[in-house]
Structure formats: C-alpha cells, structure tokens
Amino acid sequence: MSAAAPRLRVAVIGTGLAWAPHRDSLRDLSDRVEVRCFVGRTMERVAQQCAHFPGARATTSIEEVLEDRSLQAALVLTPPSTHLEIATRLAARGIHILLEKPLDVDVQRAETLVGACEGHGVTLAVVFQHRLRPAALRLRQLMDEGALGPLTNAAVDVRWWRPQSYYDAPGRGTKARDGGGVLLTQAIHTLDLFLHLAGPVVEVAALAATSKAHRMECEDVVTAAVRLQDGALATINATTAAFPGSADRIELSGTLGTATLVGGELTVCWLDGREEHAGAQAALGAGADPMAFSHELHRAVLNDFVRAVQTRSPPSASGRSALAVHRLIDALLLSAQSPNFVPLNS
Incomplete structure (x- = not known):
C-alpha cells in the first residue's frame, strides 16, 4: 500500500x-489539507478564524502569502471585483487557486x-458545487450516453428570494463590486450546471429588470429564450424576487424521455414508461438566508481540488470551463439592452 499524500498547505x-x-469543509478534510494562514480586512476577524485551525496565523496582507514558500494553494473567497488582482499575483508565485464564483465582474x-x-x-x-450533486452526476452520465435522445427543449428556473436587507449591505448587487445581480450572483450556479449538462448556447433573446421588490443597481428578474448548439430551444427564468424562494429547476426533454432536476433530486420519465430517481432534496439557500444549506458539496469541491493539485489533473470545474457561463450571462444582459422588440396592438 502506498503512503498517503502529504497534506496540501x-x-x-x-x-x-x-x-x-x-470552514466546515476544511475541518472535515483536515487529514488532506493544512490551513497555514488567514488573510482578511481586519485582524480581529481573521484572528477569530485562526482559533478553529491551530497553528494557522492571521494577517491583513496578501504579501505574507506570496512570501511564504511553504504554501501550495489558496482559497480565494473575496468579493468578485478583487479576484483578478489576487489570482494573478498568486499564479505568478505558483500557488494553485480554489476561487469562489464568479471568476470576476465581467x-x-x-x-x-x-x-x-x-x-x-x-x-x-x-466553486461550482452544483456540478457535484449526485443527481447532477447521474444526469451528466445520461447526457454523455445520449440516453434521452436528441434534446427537443429545455427550461431553467431559479425562483429565489432575497429581502431588501440583503441588498442593503455595502456593494451588494452593484456592478463595481459584484459585477451584476441575480445572474452573476445567484443563478450562475444553475446556469453553469445547465451548460455542463445540455451543451453550448448559440443564441439568446432576453429581458432583464429590477423589480419593485428591491432597491438595487442591477437586475433581480431575467427571462430569456435561448437556442442550444444542437438546435433545441430553451427558456431561462431567474429572480430573487419570488418569495419565499424555491429550489432551482432544470428540465431537459429529449426524444426518449424527460429529465427534471429540482434542487438535489433527479426524476427521469422515459418514453417507454420507466421512471428513474436519483439524489434527494436538501436545503439550498433559496430563501432569505443565503447560507441555509449543508457544506457537503463544498467539501466535495475542496476534495476534488486537492486531488487535482496533487495529481496534476483537471478539477471538476476548471477556470476555462467556467468561462462559458460568464459568456452566457454577458450575452443575456446585452440582449436585454436591445431595442428589437415586436409590439402587439390591443
């Protein structure tokens, strides 16, 4: 039996x-990961986190990370507008990166x-943890096998809720800090999974607005029609103005059946009468508390990241693969600014 790999620092x-x-994922995987350092805006905040990880030190300067030759990787959990500068400096030093979504603001x-x-x-x-849901893994397998047949149509629905107090936090829902609203901050997970399952989108037509539920700079409601690369049509609906919030939903219909992924649960209805189920429902942070979910999938992402670094193989959600959802979101928002609408006379 080979010796266990040393812990990733x-x-x-x-x-x-x-x-x-x-935090909870790092605790669970303490046999694979050693937290050496915390970086934050205030020493008080980061010092509190060090208490959970004996031996870790606290600092407010990223320079300490760059100067520490023992460090191999970093978790970057800062606001989107900071990602480019931090990641490029880490990369130049040879430090591997697990980055919270989105990649950056544009x-x-x-x-x-x-x-x-x-x-x-x-x-x-x-951190596109939805790709690692057991139900999503099963649906990806079915899509790779062509089990549903050619797609005929699809639908994506993200009907979440955030109270105004959520957007009252400094910078939240602004282009400068977050890069956008519901698409880039909330629906990005489901849209990424949709692309991961159904393939590229080649054409979009969208509407976007800020509803009467919120005072914020960016969009909290988006509806769109899209055309997939294989010609199938799909709809996208995303909002944080649907109280009390419900599980995200992806539905893929093919010539041989329909697969419906609701939160963490998959149902496949086959044309020949069979029915298949995988996964289970779970709390997903769709309501007023954005953190009301288990850390199980984050643990899976961290575990996958450690594997990728130690084996020099691709992670489940690479930076290159994450660009696809950024391009889709950019296209949706650009389409929403288009004047090409057809009026109906009553």
Missing part, C-alpha cells in the same frame, strides 16, 4: 459571507484571470 483569503461552508477580466493561471501552469478551480 493552503492559505484562506477572505472570511466573509461565503466562508462558513469552506468576461474580459475573467478571461485575463484564466489566462494568467494557465500561463503560470497553476490549477484554477471554481
């Missing part, structure tokens, strides 16, 4: 809203970030 950069599931910055990591030969994994 990591730094954690950012301990804000997204930190909790990563496609151009995202492409630059991915290019920098590839240029320096470091692993860049993105």
Whole structure:
C-alpha cells in the first residue's frame, strides 16, 4: 500500500459571507489539507478564524502569502471585483487557486484571470458545487450516453428570494463590486450546471429588470429564450424576487424521455414508461438566508481540488470551463439592452 499524500498547505483569503461552508469543509478534510494562514480586512476577524485551525496565523496582507514558500494553494473567497488582482499575483508565485464564483465582474477580466493561471501552469478551480450533486452526476452520465435522445427543449428556473436587507449591505448587487445581480450572483450556479449538462448556447433573446421588490443597481428578474448548439430551444427564468424562494429547476426533454432536476433530486420519465430517481432534496439557500444549506458539496469541491493539485489533473470545474457561463450571462444582459422588440396592438 502506498503512503498517503502529504497534506496540501493552503492559505484562506477572505472570511466573509461565503466562508462558513469552506470552514466546515476544511475541518472535515483536515487529514488532506493544512490551513497555514488567514488573510482578511481586519485582524480581529481573521484572528477569530485562526482559533478553529491551530497553528494557522492571521494577517491583513496578501504579501505574507506570496512570501511564504511553504504554501501550495489558496482559497480565494473575496468579493468578485478583487479576484483578478489576487489570482494573478498568486499564479505568478505558483500557488494553485480554489476561487469562489464568479471568476470576476465581467468576461474580459475573467478571461485575463484564466489566462494568467494557465500561463503560470497553476490549477484554477471554481466553486461550482452544483456540478457535484449526485443527481447532477447521474444526469451528466445520461447526457454523455445520449440516453434521452436528441434534446427537443429545455427550461431553467431559479425562483429565489432575497429581502431588501440583503441588498442593503455595502456593494451588494452593484456592478463595481459584484459585477451584476441575480445572474452573476445567484443563478450562475444553475446556469453553469445547465451548460455542463445540455451543451453550448448559440443564441439568446432576453429581458432583464429590477423589480419593485428591491432597491438595487442591477437586475433581480431575467427571462430569456435561448437556442442550444444542437438546435433545441430553451427558456431561462431567474429572480430573487419570488418569495419565499424555491429550489432551482432544470428540465431537459429529449426524444426518449424527460429529465427534471429540482434542487438535489433527479426524476427521469422515459418514453417507454420507466421512471428513474436519483439524489434527494436538501436545503439550498433559496430563501432569505443565503447560507441555509449543508457544506457537503463544498467539501466535495475542496476534495476534488486537492486531488487535482496533487495529481496534476483537471478539477471538476476548471477556470476555462467556467468561462462559458460568464459568456452566457454577458450575452443575456446585452440582449436585454436591445431595442428589437415586436409590439402587439390591443
């Protein structure tokens, strides 16, 4: 039996809203990962997190990470607008990166970030944990096998809820910090999984708005029609203005059956009368508490990242693969600004 691989030595950069599931994942995988350093805006905040990881040190300077030659990887959990600068500096130092979504605030910055990591030969994994849901893995297998037959149509629905207090936090829902609203911050997970399952989108027509439920800069309601590369048509609906919030839904219909993925549960109805089920429902953070979900999938992402770094193989959600959903979101928002609508006379 071969000896176990040494623990991956990591730094954690950012301990804000997204930190909790990563914290619990790092605890669970302490036999595979050693947290050496925390970086945050205030020493008080990062020092509190060090208490959970004996031996880790606290700092407010990323320079300490760059100067520590023992560090192999970093979890970057900071606001989107900071990702490009942090990731490019880490990559230049040869540090592998597990990056919270989105890659950055726009496609151009995202492409630059991915290019920098590839240029320096470091692993860049993105926290798209929905790809690792057991039900999603089963549906991906069915799609790879062509089991549903050619797709005829599809639908994506993300009907979530966020109270105004969520958007009252400084910078939230702004282009400067977050890069956008419901598409880039909430629906990005489901849209990424949709592309991962159904393949590329080649054409979009969209509407986007800020509803009367929120005071915010960016969109909280989007509806769109899209054409997939194989010619099938699909609809996309995304909002954070649907109280009380419900599980995200992807439905793929083919010539041999229909697969419906609701949250973590898959149902496949076959044309010949068979029915298949996989996965199970779980709390998903679709309502007022954005962190009301298990850290199980974040643990799977972290475990996959460690595997990718140690074996020098691709992660389940690479930076390059994550660019597809950024391009889709960019196209949806660009389409929503188009004046090409057909009026109906009453």
